[in-house]
Amino acid sequence: xxxxxxxxxxxxxxxxxxxxxxxxxxxxxxxxxxxxxxxxxxxxxxxxxxxxxxxxxxxxxxxxxxxxxxxxxxxxxxxxxxxxxxxxxxxxxxxxxxxxxxxxxxxxxxxxxxxxxxxxxxxxxxxxxxxxxxxxxxxxxxxxxxxxxxxxxxxxxxxxxxxxxxxxxxxxxxxxxxxxxxxxxxxxxxxxxxxxxxxxxxxxxxxxxxxxxxxxxxxxxxxxxxxxxxxxxxxxxxxxxxxxxxxxxxxxxxxxxxxxxxxxxxxxxxxxxxxxxxxxxxxxxxxxxxxxxxxxxxxxxxxxxxxxxxxxxxxxxxxxxxxxxxxx
Amino acid sequence: xxxxxxxxxxxxxxxxxxxxxxxxxxxxxxxxxxxxxxxxxxxxxxxxxxxxxxxxxxxxxxxxxxxxxxxxxxxxxxxxxxxxxxxxxxxxxxxxxxxxxxxxxxxxxxxxxxxxxxxxxxxxxxxxxxxxxxxxxxxxxxxxxxxxxxxxxxxxxxxxxxxxxxxxxxxxxxxxxxxxxxxxxxxxxxxxxxxxxxxxxxxxxxxxxxxxxxxxxxxxxxxxxxxxxxxxxxxxxxxxxxxxxxxxxxxxxxxxxxxxxxxxxxxxxxxxxxxxxxxxxxxxxxxxxxxxxxxxxxxxxxxxxxxxxxxxxxxxxxxxxxxxxxxxxxxxxxxxxxxxxxxxxxxxxxx
Numbered sequence: 001x002x003x004x005x006x007x008x009x010x011x012x013x014x015x016x017x018x019x020x021x022x023x024x025x026x027x028x029x030x031x032x033x034x035x036x037x038x039x040x041x042x043x044x045x046x047x048x049x050x051x052x053x054x055x056x057x058x059x060x061x062x063x064x065x066x067x068x069x070x071x072x073x074x075x076x077x078x079x080x081x082x083x084x085x086x087x088x089x090x091x092x093x094x095x096x097x098x099x100x101x102x103x104x105x106x107x108x109x110x111x112x113x114x115x116x117x118x119x120x121x122x123x124x125x126x127x128x129x130x131x132x133x134x135x136x137x138x139x140x141x142x143x144x145x146x147x148x149x150x151x152x153x154x155x156x157x158x159x160x161x162x163x164x165x166x167x168x169x170x171x172x173x174x175x176x177x178x179x180x181x182x183x184x185x186x187x188x189x190x191x192x193x194x195x196x197x198x199x200x201x202x203x204x205x206x207x208x209x210x211x212x213x214x215x216x217x218x219x220x221x222x223x224x225x226x227x228x229x230x231x232x233x234x235x236x237x238x239x240x241x242x243x244x245x246x247x248x249x250x251x252x253x254x255x256x257x258x259x260x261x262x263x264x265x266x267x268x269x270x271x272x273x274x275x276x277x278x279x280x281x282x283x284x285x286x287x288x289x290x291x292x293x294x295x296x297x298x299x300x301x302x303x304x305x306x307x308x309x310x311x312x313x314x315x316x317x318x319x320x321x322x323x324x325x326x327x328x
Numbered sequence: 329x330x331x332x333x334x335x336x337x338x339x340x341x342x343x344x345x346x347x348x349x350x351x352x353x354x355x356x357x358x359x360x361x362x363x364x365x366x367x368x369x370x371x372x373x374x375x376x377x378x379x380x381x382x383x384x385x386x387x388x389x390x391x392x393x394x395x396x397x398x399x400x401x402x403x404x405x406x407x408x409x410x411x412x413x414x415x416x417x418x419x420x421x422x423x424x425x426x427x428x429x430x431x432x433x434x435x436x437x438x439x440x441x442x443x444x445x446x447x448x449x450x451x452x453x454x455x456x457x458x459x460x461x462x463x464x465x466x467x468x469x470x471x472x473x474x475x476x477x478x479x480x481x482x483x484x485x486x487x488x489x490x491x492x493x494x495x496x497x498x499x500x501x502x503x504x505x506x507x508x509x510x511x512x513x514x515x516x517x518x519x520x521x522x523x524x525x526x527x528x529x530x531x532x533x534x535x536x537x538x539x540x541x542x543x544x545x546x547x548x549x550x551x552x553x554x555x556x557x558x559x560x561x562x563x564x565x566x567x568x569x570x571x572x573x574x575x576x577x578x579x580x581x582x583x584x585x586x587x588x589x590x591x592x593x594x595x596x597x598x599x600x601x602x603x604x605x606x607x608x609x610x611x612x613x614x615x616x617x618x619x620x621x622x623x624x625x626x627x628x629x630x631x632x633x634x635x636x637x638x639x640x641x642x643x644x645x646x647x648x649x650x651x652x653x654x655x656x657x658x659x660x661x662x663x664x665x666x667x668x669x670x671x672x673x674x675x676x677x678x679x
Contacts, residue, residue: 042513042514042515042516043513142603156604158604159604186377186378186540186605187377187540187542187581187584187585188377188580188581188584188600188601189377189604190584190586191583191584191586191598191600191601192600192601194586195598195600213513213514214514214586215514215588216585216586216587216588216593217586219586219587219588219589219590219593220586220590220593220594222590239590240590240591243588243589243590253515254514254515255588257514257515257517257518258514258518258543258588259518259521259541259543259544259546259547260543260587260588261542261543261546261570261582261585261587268522268525268526269518269521269522269547270518271515271516271517271518271519271522272515272516272518272519273519275483275484275485275486275516276483276513
């Protein structure tokens, strides 16, 4: 199967007053057609920057190297004009906060029409408007013909996110990048949106990159998952493999520190000591070693690379020794 | 034993503009007749989604805003009607931890000064205040040598620990924590939850713990209150509510919580609530949940269900309350006495 999106050796560096910050330090990710790839990590792990770099949406000063291929076509270094043709057409993105992603002074329907006509100038206004209403119906907006004339402030958070999804799929993209699409939403609304993404994937056959800090959100939707830490992918594999046989101490720590609804014990949760490292002063060797319960002296010197270990890929020198972990 | 905090029939309406001088002002019904009790050294978890009134309840209980009606008795003194002087005395015993530790700490003050502030205000700093600050930093597992550092030099989790140290400075009997961990990263959350549990054990402090995350509530609470649109829909002992959720909203909430188990996530039936929470400006008549409820009948629009025990062993505000232990799809399969979920009633199940 040919991947629709192939990221290889991606590096992103931002110049700051205190020196260059390496936000993404050699990321390899592959998104197969019609699949969902979950990207999990905490704030500052580089998951959003990776995706922004993919779409060429980073601010001017950012230095990007490596390769991002969409259906075999290199996107890094592509002329802005060419990139604009892809964005919103072949590759679309939705963001965490739908309210700030929509234009507050334009009706929702109008914004969808605009998205359609930018990529298909031959489509007439009327036809595009009709299509916008169909899209709003598709994403479950009640009375879509009437609501298309509403402004974003007349929509709830959940409905704004539905409108964003309608806009994103307007031009039948192959790839949808969803950056924390439910983080700003309530639990019951989150369930609605995840369900919608599930339907959209089925109906439109779109491949999805689902960025989230929530292991639960990713578990229900993704086929594959990549765990990021300090600008690197530290573990990846199929969701089932990573969630039940994680080999990287960070992934295992994350999984163990999530409180589960089924937990009835009143005992302490497992937690990962310390905090995420500053990207300005990354520790030598493995970036996770200061927080790692299994760290040994060579972890401070040797930087582990991602390698296959029993069903997953993990970037840890001692992945084999850790053995599989039974999920709770 | 009398409870430490007894909240009864708490009501808060906010005027919502409209009309000159507010003559035709509409009212936001933020909190409508909320009652609960918190015993010494125990944790009451309040759970609900945005706009359910949980934060307003917290602010009322702390005496930070006047209530429309109701009482909140803290050790037999009504916080809501207490004179300013009495309220100040109460505040030593009643403290809060805010959601965003970055916004709640003065960026220009060292963390030591922030922690010392309550001590100074209450005239307790001169005698041994310096040592007390160091002691508090140690208590929340921060390095006491970092007293001279500023908030920006700490991570989110550490800042929240500073917030907790400051709240504990006056040795309060009750701590109100409003979403204390929701702005923190997952790996950091666990440490703060553990710290809070540990502090309760050591200091005997009671918590009112507000969160939207049910799994955190389950982990830390002794008693649980579930709120929807300004009302308590279900309350009781933790295991009663989690093992026998009986209000459709509680069941939907539990069912909507994603779990970090791919196999269970794909397999389970989810209760998907249609639509959004209605506006608190104009809440639905009768039961406020009826507009999204799959059990709703005509009676629900007319008669408001009282929060009483309807045979489930704990109070539930639903005419058709029915315990459903298998709601999360993850509950103990050995329990065979579970009634099936009512999917025949037009419930939009996701596969």
